[in-house]
Amino acid sequence: MLLRAVGRQMTSVIFRQQTAVRSIAMSRVALGGGGHHHEPTPVYIPKPGSLDWTFFSRSHTKSAHEFEPYKPEIGAFIGAVAFIGLTLIAVVIKTDVFKKEDSHGHGHGHAKHSKKHEEKHEQKHEEKEHAEPEKKEEAKPEKPAEPKEPEPAQKQAEQPEQAEEKQETKDAEPKEQVDDRQTEEAVHARRAPAAAEEPAPSTSKADAVEEKRSEQQSMKPSESTEENTTTTSADGLLHCEYVIIGSGTAAYYASLSIRAKQAEAKVLMIGEEPELPYNRPPLSKELWWYGDETSATKLAYTPLSGKKRDIFYEVDGFFVSPEDLPKAVHGGVALLRGRKAVKICEEDKKVILEDGTTIGYDKLLIATGVRPKKEQVFEEASEEAKQKITYFHYPADFKRVERGLADKSVQKVTIIGNGLLASELSYSIKRKYGENVEVHQVFEEKYPAEDILPEHIAQKSIEAIRKGGVDVRAEQKVEGVRKCCKNVVLKLSDGSELRTDLVVVATGEEPNSEIIEASGLKIDEKLGGVRADKCLKVGENVWAAGAIATFEDGVLGARRVSSWENAQISGRLAGENMATAAADGKSEGKAFWYQPSFFTKFAPHLHINAIGKCDSSLETVSVHAEPDKDTPLEKAVVFYKSKEDGSIVGVLLLNVFGPSLDVARRIIDDRKKVDEYKEIAKLFPLYDPVKSDEDDAKSA
Amino acid sequence: MPIFSLIRKMQCHVKDEVLYIGKKEFEEPIKSEWVLEMQNTEKYKTIGPTFPDGTINWQCPCMAGGSLVAHRCGNFFRELYICMKSDDTRDPSEKCPNQFVNWAACMQNMSDERREQMRKAMTVDTEELKINPK
Numbered sequence: 068m069l070l071r072a073v074g075r076q077m078t079s080v081i082f083r084q085q086t087a088v089r090s091i092a093m094s095r096v097a098l099g100g101g102g103h104h105h106e107p108t109p110v111y112i113p114k115p116g117s118l119d120w121t122f123f124s125r126s127h128t129k130s131a132h133e134f135e136p137y138k139p140e141i142g143a144f145i146g147a148v149a150f151i152g153l154t155l156i157a158v159v160i161k162t163d164v165f166k167k168e169d170s171h172g173h174g175h176g177h178a179k180h181s182k183k184h185e186e187k188h189e190q191k192h193e194e195k196e197h198a199e200p201e202k203k204e205e206a207k208p209e210k211p212a213e214p215k216e217p218e219p220a221q222k223q224a225e226q227p228e229q230a231e232e233k234q235e236t237k238d239a240e241p242k243e244q245v246d247d248r249q250t251e252e253a254v255h256a257r258r259a260p261a262a263a264e265e266p267a268p269s270t271s272k273a274d275a276v277e278e279k280r281s282e283q284q285s286m287k288p289s290e291s292t293e294e295n296t297t298t299t300s301a302d303g304l305l306h307c308e309y310v311i312i313g314s315g316t317a318a319y320y321a322s323l324s325i326r327a328k329q330a331e332a333k334v335l336m337i338g339e340e341p342e343l344p345y346n347r348p349p350l351s352k353e354l355w356w357y358g359d360e361t362s363a364t365k366l367a368y369t370p371l372s373g374k375k376r377d378i379f380y381e382v383d384g385f386f387v388s389p390e391d392l393p394k395a396v397h398g399g400v401a402l403l404r405g406r407k408a409v410k411i412c413e414e415d416k417k418v419i420l421e422d423g424t425t426i427g428y429d430k431l432l433i434a435t436g437v438r439p440k441k442e443q444v445f446e447e448a449s450e451e452a453k454q455k456i457t458y459f460h461y462p463a464d465f466k467r468v469e470r471g472l473a474d475k476s477v478q479k480v481t482i483i484g485n486g487l488l489a490s491e492l493s494y495s496i497k498r499k500y501g502e503n504v505e506v507h508q509v510f511e512e513k514y515p516a517e518d519i520l521p522e523h524i525a526q527k528s529i530e531a532i533r534k535g536g537v538d539v540r541a542e543q544k545v546e547g548v549r550k551c552c553k554n555v556v557l558k559l560s561d562g563s564e565l566r567t568d569l570v571v572v573a574t575g576e577e578p579n580s581e582i583i584e585a586s587g588l589k590i591d592e593k594l595g596g597v598r599a600d601k602c603l604k605v606g607e608n609v610w611a612a613g614a615i616a617t618f619e620d621g622v623l624g625a626r627r628v629s630s631w632e633n634a635q636i637s638g639r640l641a642g643e644n645m646a647t648a649a650a651d652g653k654s655e656g657k658a659f660w661y662q663p664s665f666f667t668k669f670a671p672h673l674h675i676n677a678i679g680k681c682d683s684s685l686e687t688v689s690v691h692a693e694p695d696k697d698t699p700l701e702k703a704v705v706f707y708k709s710k711e712d713g714s715i716v717g718v719l720l721l722n723v724f725g726p727s728l729d730v731a732r733r734i735i736d737d738r739k740k741v742d743e744y745k746e747i748a749k750l751f752p753l754y755d756p757v758k759s760d761e762d763d764a765k766s767a
Numbered sequence: 768m769p770i771f772s773l774i775r776k777m778q779c780h781v782k783d784e785v786l787y788i789g790k791k792e793f794e795e796p797i798k799s800e801w802v803l804e805m806q807n808t809e810k811y812k813t814i815g816p817t818f819p820d821g822t823i824n825w826q827c828p829c830m831a832g833g834s835l836v837a838h839r840c841g842n843f844f845r846e847l848y849i850c851m852k853s854d855d856t857r858d859p860s861e862k863c864p865n866q867f868v869n870w871a872a873c874m875q876n877m878s879d880e881r882r883e884q885m886r887k888a889m890t891v892d893t894e895e896l897k898i899n900p901k
Contacts, residue, residue, distance in 0.1 A: 323833030327825035330836070330845055380834075384874075387839045397842030521783040639826065661811070688784045692793070729808035739801070745788050747802050754793050 306427035307335040307392065307401075309645060310418055312408045312582065313434035314338025316346065316631060317613025317638035319380050321432050322400045324642025331398040332646065335389065335426070337418065339407045339435075342462055345378045348631050350465045351488055352668065354378070355495035363469040366462055378462070411586035413606055430645045433597055433611040434638065435579035437629055442483070442572055448548040455555040456548070456570040459492060464571075471569055472500055481557060481567040483545065485510035485517060489573040490528075490669035493537045501536070507565060508532070509540045509557070510574075515669065519677070521687045521705060524721065531670030540565070576629055578615050591617035594627040601658040603641040608648075612641035618659055622736055623680050623716055633663035662732045672700050678728055679717035679735045681707055688741075690748035702753045706744060714738045720751065727751045823848070843870035864889040 309325055311318045314336045322334045338344070349368065357368040367377035387399030407421040411431065418426045439458035448456060457464055459482075471477030480496060482489050485508075493508045508515075514525035515532060533539050540559065547558035548570070557565040578596045583589075588605055589598040599611045601619040611618070614629035616637060637659065644656030664678040685707045692702040700722045707717035715738075718731035730750045734741075741747055797803055816827050825845075826833035835844050847870050850863035868889060872882035 320833075323826060323837045326837035326841060327833045330842060334837075385834070385838050395839070399839040399841070400837055523783060523785060686782050686784075688786065690786045690788055693787055693789050726808075729811040730805055732811050733805050733808050737805070739805075743799060743802070744784075745786060745792065746797060746799055747805070748786075748788055749793055749795075749797050750802065750805055753788065754790050 307333055308398075308429050309334045309432070310426060310428035310430075311336045311432045311434055312411075312418065313432075313436055313613070313615075314340060314344050314402060314404070315434060315436045315613060316344070316380075316634035317434040317436070317641070318432070319344040320635045320638030321434065321612055321642035321645070324639040325646045326398070326400065328643055328646035329398075331396075333392055333395065333398040334400045335392065336400065336402045337406055337408050337420070337426070338402060338404050340461065341405045342379070343383065343402070343404075344380045345462060346380065346631070347378075349378050350462065351459070351491040351495060354465060354469075355499045358469075358499075360473070363466050363473065366465070408582055409585060410582060411588070411609070413586065413588075413609060416608065429608065430648065431609045432641055432645060433582070433605065433609065433615055434613045434634075434641075435582060435615045436634075437576040437578050437614045439572070440575040440577045442545075442574055444545050444548060445483075445570070445572055449550060451550040452548050452555050455550070455568065456572065459488065459571050459573045460576075468496075468569065468571060472496065472504060475503075477568040478503070479505040479507070479554070479567045480569045480571060481507040481509060481565060483509050483570065483572045484574040485512045485515045485541075486573065486575060487516055487519070487665075487667045487669070489571075490515040490532065491667060492571060492573060493532060493539075494535060494669040497536050505538070505567075506536070507538045507540060507567065509543050509545060509559065509565070511542065511544045513542055515539075516667075518683055519681050519719075521683055521689060524689070524703070524705065525683070527701075528670060528673055531673050535670055576614070578627070580615070583615075591625065591627065594625065596627045602644050602656040603637060603659065604644065604656070610641045610645055612637040616641075620659055622662075622738060626680070628663055630663055630665040632665060636661050636663050660736075662735055664728050664731075672722065674722050674724075675719060676723070676728060677717065677719040678731045679707065679715075681705075681717040681719050685710060685716070686713075688744045690744055690753070692753040704748050704751045704753065706741065706747075712738075712740060714740045723751050723753065725752055823852070840870060840873035843873050846870075 309322075309332055311321055311334065315338075318336050318338070322336060325332050325334055336344075345366070353368050353370060354362050354366065357370050359369070362368055365377060366379070367375055369375045385400070387395050387401045389401045389403055392399060392401040406424075408418050409421050410419040411417070411433075412419065416428055416431075418428060418431065420426070439460040441458075445453070445456050457467055459465070459468070468477070468480070472480070482492050482496075489508060489510070493506055496504060497506045514520070514522070514529050516528060517525050520528060529539060529541065544560040545557050546560055549556050549558075551566065554566050554568055555570055557567065557570070559565060580590055580595060580597070583597045588609075590596065591598045594617045596615050596617040597605055597611045599605045599616045599618045601621055603610050603612055603616060603618055605611045605616075613634040614627065617625055617627040618637070620626045640657060640659060648656060662678050664676060666674075666676045668674050687705050687707055689703050689705045694701060702723055703721040704723060705719040705721065706715050707719070708714070709716045715734050718734065720727055720731070727750070734747070814824050814827060816824055816829050818824050825836045830836065830848075835841060838844070843866070847863055847866040850866045851859060854862060865886065868882060868886040871877075872885065877885070
């Protein structure tokens with residue numbers, strides 16, 4: 068009975084000591100990790116004091132107990148502990164203790180002897196515990212870095228393992244208790260040392276588990292936060308008053324228009340691209356002309372006006388986050404990035420995203436725009452060759468080409484296509500990098516911009532591009548692509564081969580129509596894109612804007628225009644019609660009325676502004692200013708005539724600047740059939756008024 | 768006869784006609800009335816801050832094309848602009864301090880405490896301005 072009672076008390080003492088050791092180890096980690104090897108020594112000193120206290124409390128307990136005759140023995144214990152604490156020489160300690168024990172002639176001498184032995188072993192045990200935590204502390208700093216490196220998916224995969232570790236922890240605890248009891252129950256001195264050593268392994272396991280627990284705890288908050296975010300986001304996206312599919316120019320300007328007409332409107336843009344809404348034309352023009360070494364990273368340039376700007380319409384701060392939009396008192400514009408919408412349920416007024424998310428709407432705008440047209444010969448190329456081929460459409464494409472040229476890994480570039488984009492790229496790259504870069508332009512057609520420019524102007528444009536240093540390969544088809552060392556070799560239809568570092572494909576665009584087909588809306592057979600009426604309305608509570616919309620132009624008939632100004636104008640118009648439409652969705656709204664223009668430049672003296680239907684298959688009349696020896700600029704106005712009645716349906720201005728575009732709009736809107744082309748050409752500044760003033764001064 | 772008709776036919780089918788206008792001819796006055804009328808491009812001009820019916824054009828270039836009211840703080844800007852516009856007699860520097868503080872605080876993500884500090888500072892300034900003339 069006596070021995071068992073003592074054993075229980077000893078067990079509680081051991082637990083307390085172990086807890087103290089662990090807490091000390093933890094605090095060290097908190098303070099900055101493991102310290103010097105000798106640091107445990109100072110921490111060890113308080114141990115004797117705590118032991119004294121423990122024994123004192125025990126004596127107190129015993130004094131209340133019936134076994135008062137043992138009081139004198141307690142005093143002996145205290146003396147022994149003090150004696151041990153005062154000596155640092157192991158041999159001396161052992162010698163003295165043994166001598167004193169031998170001097171005892173009492174029958175209880177054996178019991179005292181065994182107890183003292185246990186105490187010694189406990190102390191050694193504690194020392195071992197001190198040593199082991201140090202090693203672990205040294206290892207700990209490395210471990211925290213590991214969880215951060217794996218991706219979230221891997222973190223989730225690790226969770227089951229952590230759970231298993233937790234179970235191991237639970238299993239370990241009972242074993243510790245069993246070991247301790249066995250230690251206590253060991254009566255013979257010979258067995259005691261072996262038993263005392265056993266707890267060490269379980270202790271190390273417990274410490275390791277504690278470390279993992281702390282790691283788990285540090286990870287848990289972020290995980291729970293992510294879960295909360297997802298939950299909130301899902302709730303927030305269940306429904307929104309105005310939903311816009313797309314995050315380009317038309318979508319952006321539609322949101323401005325909606326918010327201007329309805330002060331507290333809630334607008335949600337769903338964009339497939341990862342970027343904020345941006346202005347695309349500078350990707351083939353101003354970013355090359357006026358950019359600096361940071362243009363590839365910041366997509367910024369300094370135009371001639373001197374004020375630095377970038378291609379993005381807004382900063383992040385403009386937007387309300389999708390989670391906050393439902394509770395935004397005054398509404399706002401929210402943007403979902405990198406999310407693709409795949410279907411519209413017109414009856415249910417819902418949009419379904421690629422990941423299955425469903426978003427309800429009151430009014431919907433389709434502004435999905437266009438994407439690069441894929442070329443079969445490049446799609447069939449080998450994977451190695453494909454790494455040297457890029458389509459040019461998104462900011463990432465600009466970054467790739469610009470970086471390649473800047474770090475000189477690309478010194479020969481071939482641009483495929485004869486359209487405005489390809490021609491602009493040829494001119495812009497040559498303008499920026501000059502002799503340092505070989506630029507080739509390859510197309511099957513005869514001239515650049517052949518579908519827009521009348522033949523005599525197209526001929527001059529190809530000469531101008533060649534004069535700018537671009538190697539133009541006209542009427543050539545790319546028949547094969549293969550990798551060769553670090554380059555790509557293009558096999559052309561005339562049998563020649565073209566070696567290049569990078570191939571940039573800009574042969575044309577196609578509308579993003581999958582969602583139109585999937586939703587059962589009508590696609591225009593001739594022009595592509597979703598069919599809309601003159602008010603840009605597609606169906607009940609559904610509108611369209613930008614390059615995806617084939618709309619009824621009151622003057623020029625059915626049209627689908629892929630230009631920046633069209634995106635802006637149609638975006639604003641669609642937004643206004645959405646915001647002012649009656650709840651029943653039957654009101655008509657404003658009809659499309661403002662002719663969009665576009666501008667391009669692909670040679671030093673070939674600056675083109677155009678408006679209306681500029682189709683080179685139409686008959687044209689060009690009025691040229693007579694060539695001036697002093698200025699290389701050749702100025703001209705091109706009028707495109709309708710096939711039906713010969714009225715003017717398009718106007719193209721070559722090197723003519725100023726507010727002439729509004730005059731052109733007026734001519735197109737009035738559907739004028741013209742006979743006196745020279746007379747009407749006087750409305751455009753083919754000659755500089757300043758010069759006439761100078762002439763007057765000279766004559767005077 | 769056959770040759771003449773052939774030449775005539777070719778002329779009729781010229782697709783891209785090229786004309787040249789000399790400087791002297793260009794500077795001669797325009798005679799046609801309808802050509803002169805084409806110079807009237809009033810309806811295409813950008814509308815300023817006010818529509819003809821007196822309402823505010825929130826999408827005019829002077830308000831960043833509509834960006835200021837579409838912004839998440841756009842409602843505060845509306846209140847500020849309407850307040851500024853409603854009273855033409857007072858000096859703009861002392862008008863609408865509360866509306867301005869609300870808008871500026873939203874734009875800069877200020878805490879409530881900081882916003883009220885700003886409001887107090889502006890209000891005190893207003894008082895000081897009133898005291899000075901005395």
